[in-house]
Amino acid sequence: MTYTVILPTYNERENLPLIVYLLDKTFKAHNISYQIVIVDDSSPDKTHEVALSLKSIFNGSNSIITIVSRKGKLGLGTAYVAGLKASVEGSRIILMDADLSHHPKFIPQMIKVMDETGVDLVSGTRYRKGGGVMGWDLKRKVTSRGANFLASFLLNPGTASDLTGSFRLYERNVIEKILPMVQSTGYAFQMEILIRAKKEGMSLGEVPITFVDRIYGESKLGANEIVMYLKGLLQLFFTT
Amino acid sequence: QSHSSSSFKMVELLRYQIFLSYGAVILSIWYYALQNKPALTHCDSCCKPVLCYFPSQMREPIIDYAPLWVLVLLALYALGSVVIGVLTFADCPEAAKEVESDAKEGKAALKKMGMKL
Numbered sequence: 001m002t003y004t005v006i007l008p009t010y011n012e013r014e015n016l017p018l019i020v021y022l023l024d025k026t027f028k029a030h031n032i033s034y035q036i037v038i039v040d041d042s043s044p045d046k047t048h049e050v051a052l053s054l055k056s057i058f059n060g061s062n063s064i065i066t067i068v069s070r071k072g073k074l075g076l077g078t079a080y081v082a083g084l085k086a087s088v089e090g091s092r093i094i095l096m097d098a099d100l101s102h103h104p105k106f107i108p109q110m111i112k113v114m115d116e117t118g119v120d121l122v123s124g125t126r127y128r129k130g131g132g133v134m135g136w137d138l139k140r141k142v143t144s145r146g147a148n149f150l151a152s153f154l155l156n157p158g159t160a161s162d163l164t165g166s167f168r169l170y171e172r173n174v175i176e177k178i179l180p181m182v183q184s185t186g187y188a189f190q191m192e193i194l195i196r197a198k199k200e201g202m203s204l205g206e207v208p209i210t211f212v213d214r215i216y217g218e219s220k221l222g223a224n225e226i227v228m229y230l231k232g233l234l235q236l237f238f239t240t
Numbered sequence: 241q242s243h244s245s246s247s248f249k250m251v252e253l254l255r256y257q258i259f260l261s262y263g264a265v266i267l268s269i270w271y272y273a274l275q276n277k278p279a280l281t282h283c284d285s286c287c288k289p290v291l292c293y294f295p296s297q298m299r300e301p302i303i304d305y306a307p308l309w310v311l312v313l314l315a316l317y318a319l320g321s322v323v324i325g326v327l328t329f330a331d332c333p334e335a336a337k338e339v340e341s342d343a344k345e346g347k348a349a350l351k352k353m354g355m356k357l
Contacts, residue, residue, distance in 0.1 A: 017355060021346040057353050100339055132330030145325035149318055155255055199252075210335035237255050 002091040003027070003111070003169075004035040006083030007098040008076055013045045015099045020054045024063060026104040032111075035064040035091060037083040038098075041073045064088065077189055081179060093170045096124075101212050102167040109207045110169040119205035120174045121197060123160060124167035130208030131162075143221060147187070147229060154237050155195055160204055163191045167209055174202055186225060188232020195240050266310060273303045 005023055009016055020036060027034040038051045048069055055065040066086050070079070080095060087093065096102040102124065110122040126133050127148070136144070151163045164187045174197060184192045198204070253261070273280060281299040283292035291299045302309065
């Protein structure tokens with residue numbers, strides 16, 4: 001079984017080599033054949049060049065580095081679709097952030113859960129015991145818990161404890177079936193995948209993960225993001 | 241066209257439809273209670289309705305403003321949930337340190353492999 005990690009990148013010149021290095025290290029340590037698909041939206045900081053160097057270093061018999069270059073900043077959903085198209089046939093799909101907020105060490109744990117329990121997808125959760133977040137102040141924590149409560153109350157996602165998390169392992173058929181259905185953007189995008197998967201009768205497993213928020217000083221959660229989230233939430237409330 | 245005669249497809253309600261259904265049920269119960277206030281608030285007979293556990297002055301207002309109390313309870317539940325969630329929120333300083341050391345290790349290893357950083 002090959003595992004394809006789809007990494008959408010925008011200005012990740014610094015983090016991309018490190019995440020690829022850690023992914024390679026983790027997969028090799030567990031004897032897993034892997035593919036990394038880097039989907040770059042024409043990053044102005046020449047992330048593409050970095051991706052090419054990484055390809056020459058890490059491409060091997062059990063490791064494939066694929067680069068998909070897109071003409072501009074086209075959004076996460078379409079980046080995943082493009083990554084999926086470029087993925088090796090029959091592989092399981094891992095979606096995660098490319099900025100080192102997600103640590104590859106959790107991937108073998110997710111694989112274990114999927115193999116042992118036969119679930120269709122495994123979600124990395126920050127909210128169960130063993131998980132956590134580094135770098136969030138009180139305001140951010142309150143917002144996060146509030147948003148999760150609201151989403152759970154309105155959408156009833158079942159056992160899923162982290163609706164907006166973006167570190168997940170999918171059986172191929174799950175992502176192939178669900179991704180075309182998804183219409184939201186931003187945080188609601190990740191929610192919609194889980195909700196639709198549940199509606200299709202797919203089973204979910206969870207692995208506690210630690211999330212290291214490395215956006216120094218930059219506020220990732222402005223009023224605009226909150227409005228978009230609520231819009232996405234309401235859209236799901238009325239359409240699922 | 242062939243039909244599977246023995247199976248029947250359950251109509252799946254959308255989330256907002258489920259909420260509307262619950263709302264309709266709550267409003268119907270409230271309407272019934274408003275129409276039957278005397279029966280529900282009189283506590284001299286042998287079979288006492290639930291409201292008799294409350295002091296007599298409170299019984300009528302509870303019925304009159306029932307949906308409000310539902311919302312208040314809901315708000316308290318939401319608030320409690322968020323407060324507990326924030327208090328039990330796990331910070332993970334070790335994870336941050338781990339990323340820093342992994343980053344150092346990665347930079348050194350990549351330099352060795354000929355990567356220009």
